[in-house]
Amino acid sequence: MNKPIRIIALTDAGLRLATRLQHFMPVATVHFKPKPFSQSVQQAFTQGDALIMICATGIAVRSLAPVLNTKHSDPPVLVLDELGEYVIPLLSGHEGGANNWAHTIAAYLQAQLVMTTAKPYLKPVYTVGMGCERYCPQQELAALFAQALQQTGLTEAQIHSINSIDIKADEQGLIALAQAKDKPYGTYGTVALGKMEHLLSTKSEYVFGVVGVYGVAESAALWAAQQHTGQAPELVLNKIKTAKATCAIARSYPAGPKLPLNSLINK
Numbered sequence: 001m002n003k004p005i006r007i008i009a010l011t012d013a014g015l016r017l018a019t020r021l022q023h024f025m026p027v028a029t030v031h032f033k034p035k036p037f038s039q040s041v042q043q044a045f046t047q048g049d050a051l052i053m054i055c056a057t058g059i060a061v062r063s064l065a066p067v068l069n070t071k072h073s074d075p076p077v078l079v080l081d082e083l084g085e086y087v088i089p090l091l092s093g094h095e096g097g098a099n100n101w102a103h104t105i106a107a108y109l110q111a112q113l114v115m116t117t118a119k120p121y122l123k124p125v126y127t128v129g130m131g132c133e134r135y136c137p138q139q140e141l142a143a144l145f146a147q148a149l150q151q152t153g154l155t156e157a158q159i160h161s162i163n164s165i166d167i168k169a170d171e172q173g174l175i176a177l178a179q180a181k182d183k184p185y186g187t188y189g190t191v192a193l194g195k196m197e198h199l200l201s202t203k204s205e206y207v208f209g210v211v212g213v214y215g216v217a218e219s220a221a222l223w224a225a226q227q228h229t230g231q232a233p234e235l236v237l238n239k240i241k242t243a244k245a246t247c248a249i250a251r252s253y254p255a256g257p258k259l260p261l262n263s264l265i266n267k
Contacts, residue, residue, distance in 0.1 A: 003050040003075055006031055008041065014054035014082040021052065024108050028052070042067045050101070051077045053090075060090060078102055080111075088114045097201065100235045107153030124251040125228045126154060126236065128162045128183075129221030130174060131207075132245035138173040138180070141245055145177060148247045152237050159249075160228060161186055163220040165193060165211055186224055193219035196226075201238040215239060221250035229254045 005028035009018040018030045034040035041063045044051060053060045060079050068074060068091070076098035077091040087106040089098035099115065106113040128148065132141060149156065161184040164174055169187040178185035190212035196219045197203070203214035213219050217239050225233035229252040237249040 003048060005029070005050045005052065006044050007052045007054065008034065009054045009082075010037075010059075011054075011082050017054055017080065017082060017084045018052075020084070020109075021105070024105075038063045045075060045077070048075050050075050052080060052105070053077065054080045054082055057088065057090065064091070076101055078105065080105075084109045084111055086114050087111050088116075097235075097238075100238065103152055103236050107151060110153075124253050125160050125225055126158050126249060126251045127160050127221050127224040127228065127233075129217040129219065129224065129248045129250065130162060130164050130177075130245060131168070131216030131220070132164075132171065132173065134171070136171070136173045136244045138176045140242055141173050141177045142180070144240065144242055144245050144247045145181070148237055148240060148249055151240070152249055154236075154249065156181055159183060161224055163187065163224040165190070165213065165216045165220060167211060168216075186220075186227075188220060188223050192223050196222040196233075199233065199235065201235060215246075215248075217241075217246040217248040218250070221248045225250040225252035228252065 005025055007018040007021055007028050007030045009015045009030065009032050015032050022028050022030055045064055046067050057079050060077065064077065071092055074092045078098060078101065079088040079090045080086065087102045087109065089102040092098050102113055128145065130141065162174065162178045162181065163186040164171065166187045166189045168174055175185055193213045197214055199222050200215045200218050207216065208214045218235060222233045222235065231252050231254060233250045233252040235248060236251050239246050239248045
């Protein structure tokens with residue numbers, strides 16, 4: 001999350017949860033019973049701050065309704081109950097990154113993710129994207145892969161494939177990692193990966209100058225997910241990195257079943 005983050009709590013239990021979240025996200029600031037409440041929340045929202053609101057969903061909706069603009073410009077908003085049992089991406093789920101952020105927070109808290117924008121009856125395809133320096137050791141790549149799974153709460157069994165850019169088609173560490181995890185290893189050219197540019201969490205001019213895309217790990221994960229379902233992908237985990245490697249996770253849902261027209265009549 002590259003935006004300023006505000007955690008807003010209204011109860012003592014909520015404050016304890018907010019403090020716990022701040023340990024996970026040291027850049028976040030905690031606001032306990034800010035006054036005047038609606039004005040404070042609206043000001044933070046309009047200036048682009050990402051919000052974690054530990055309160056009733058109704059309070060969040062009524063407070064933010066007067067300042068909502070569009071999903072393309074509004075910052076992400078999550079709503080959590082005071083016990084941290086549920087995480088709801090309330091606003092800007094896809095475009096603003098609230099869905100991805102909610103995955104990360106839910107995994108950290110071991111909470112239930114309440115995703116209303118996805119199709120829960122469809123099983124998503126999860127794909128890993130990785131980039132690395134030449135001759136990066138398999139052990140470092142494996143440790144980063146494990147960290148990515150831990151941060152998202154995913155298992156190895158849920159991962160469909162490991163992917164990278166085509167200049168890494170012969171990268172032995174990545175090949176060995178894919179073989180060790182019994183996953184397909186896919187590589188793609190800059191033209192294909194470039195089509196994912198609008199979905200990247202960050203863009204590196206340096207990486208673009210070296211390999212021709214603004215981010216290898218995220219682009220490869222996103223493109224691979226789209227290829228497996230034919231549907232729009234999204235990042236589940238923004239790029240994480242070590243000194244020598246990067247890793248990201250994307251997902252895509254397959255198209256839902258097409259119902260016959262007569263099944264929609266008189267329902």
